[in-house]
Amino acid sequence: MNMKKTVYVTLSAVLLTGALTACGASTENDTPSKASATSGAKGSEPIKLTFASWSISEAATKGALEEMVKNYEAKNTNVKIEFVGIPFADIKQQTFVMASTGNAPDIIQTFPAWFGSYAASDIITPLDDLMGKAYVDDLMPSFKEDFSYNGKLMGVPWAPTPYILYYNKEIFKKAGLPDKAPATVEELLKAAKAISSLKTDSGQKIYGFGEPTDKLAINGEIAMRNLYSFGGSILDKEGKVNANTPEMVNTLSYYKGLVKDGIGPSGAKLKDLRNLFSIGQLGMYVDGNYGKAVFRNLSGKGAEFDKVWGAAPIPAGVSGKSVSIGEAHGLVVSADSKHKQAAADFIKYLTDKEAISIYHQKNDVISARKSLSSMFTESDFDKVLMQQMNNIQPLPKNHPGMEQAYIDIADALLKVSTDTATPEKAAQELDAKLKTSLK
Template sequence: MNGKWSLLAVTAMMAFTLTACGGKSGEPASQTSGGSEAQGETVTLKFLNISEYLDSSEFKAFLERFEAKYPNIKVDPVSVPHEQYINKRNIMLASGEQVDLIWGNGVEQFDAINKNFLMPLDDVAKEADIDMSADFGDFKPDKDGKYYRFPIQQNNWMLYYNKKVFDDAGVPYPDPKVPMTWDEMAEVAQKLTNLSGKDKVYGMFYNNWGMYFYGYGSQLNNGKFYTDDGKVNIDAPEFKRSLEWMNDVMNVRKAAMPIAELIQNNTDFLSYWNGNYGMVVGAQWYAQLAATKKEQFPRDWKAGIAPMPVPAEMAGKHMNWSSIDSLAIPKNAKHPKESLILAKEYVSDYTLSTGALPMYTKVTKDKYFENLADALKDDDITLEQVTYLFGGDPDVVNVEEKPVLGAPQEYESTFLDLISQYYTGAETVDAVLEQVKVKVDNAIEEQSKQ
């Protein structure tokens, strides 16, 4: 998710209204009292976020609850389509325009940190009764020992599969607890592929997002996207091996759609649900779609879930690509304390109402797992599977999903701009990776001078 998956993922969000921290259905999960805040002068917060979130019915309902709870805090949503979001954010923050709270994925928020747009949250968090080191699990400071991000959720990645495609090919379903290796996945994808019929069936679906090409390598080298001196490490052997694996699946085994066709067709992650694919690696938003959007995406097949594939060297381990969406307060915010109160309520109330599990530890998890399992029961997905794969396994091995430190926006966009040249045969993998390294190293150098 560059951040494109965040745009698409929200269209798949669940419309659950879950009970958390003992509250009634539809009430905010946070335990923050609105009384003291309600007594002060009325302030208005400018909240910059993508339109795919702000324009949703879930957000509008949340805003009504929030402003009723905090009558002295009004919210002015600034809604921007995700493909325009980063440019709009940069213009607003660089010009000094007042913005009180901004949303972003890992790449976007670290880009803002590197551009010196954000204020550290440590002091203002204490005013808002938030412990940044304890209230979000194992969440580490972002830079120089300070926190700049208020975490929303960590994505949980897994393997989704089409049981009908497996049945038609006579292939056993993936094990619900033991992950396939990537090599085993390639073999299974080839067995599932049928390109001779009226509708092509590819064994594997993928998105034109970075992790689908380099994510296998991140598992191998523990997310080492940068060298020890802060330069680009994308030409490391582990990432090259990852890219070559995808080339084998796509161009040798013919078990995934050619990248030129995928791009030309404007294929997005929703396309998986047309039923012509056997497997896809995806985060929790695929299950949310499976559970709640059956009328929008009708299907005559059942979905299954299993652990995401791992390299042979990690066989048997439960692994996850770790990426954290978050909220942050720009330096030019007028009302930092009230902004963090909005952030806390957004995470524990709005996020939960969409069917996503917040990282905020003051929100209970058990009811979330139970509701999600109930929504997926028609696919014969059990509570045990949901709990294990959607954040309930304390032993899961998390590795970086994407580069987020030096020039993260340039790193991801440059990689995606150039990688298709390898998969279409125009360039060798070594030539492409060298070009990415040179361009992004230059961007890192330029940003270090700012």
């Protein structure tokens, strides 16, 4: 499949012109020697690497990225890193536009829900040889699989996080519950039921537990956690789509029950749940490690709000074990890059001890590298994250249609939570859609 020269070239001239202006560094005509392609070679010819990122445009992460780059450039004086800030919602589209004319950034930040579009295209390059066997073998298997395609490592997991449970201690106390996270799904639903009978001091409803069900790809990705918890998958043992199963029906029934029983809101986005949790209208929800920074901001209480919430591993499902998914921002090297090895070396730095230490200090980021896992044991929050990291399952194998498949899953969630389809009907319809999306 050649995704580089097709649909994206038809996008507006304004978008294309802006993208090319931002990323002119990738049009260099020089072919570097072996020495100049290695970023650590001080005194060799200058190298400019363009790095397309949404994190550099966000206040919460901008400072950490700038500090990492400053440190890297100080040690590698022949390398200059130039950020290309693109919003999260636009980065996939814009980088494909850039690639359609041979002007893709050297390094691109990407995301699991739509990584399959990159992996199956010709705009990025395999990383096994560029990163080296020792580095590739050091990646945690689940995250390595999430960024592989047809047996090749196509992206590097960066800023990984498992999904964990957050609970509001003040709401638990108000509901007469112990200051202890539920250990099983049954305990979670029981606690959520008690919480959902409460109201705020101003008379607003307090939900017990929320799941995101709006029709977005990320919500379909998050739903894999619940499907795994019920012992299911969207693929059979031969790798073929099989979503019309009792496990899928049970998963959809679970989503339906949250709304029907008044436990959770209908059609919520993840940002809605974060806001409700931060203002005391949601007792529990599941999110990544970035919840901490979000709560501090949305609550208006800063670090003081840390006293209000607790974190715990995902409650055990039918298997009796805590099962979650991991999510990581990905870093890829474009096929257009004239400095692929230098780009890979910079990615190594971004995922090495010094850079991850900076990122962890500012944003609670952890690592997908096995050799660095012992770094994250300072706080109780770190310990919960690392405990869950040992109990995650990889997402379905990357496929060009995986983003649409996640949207199809989210659509099924929305239908059952809004009572426009039964779980049985939604599972049947989803199976048919996935057989088209993932054919």
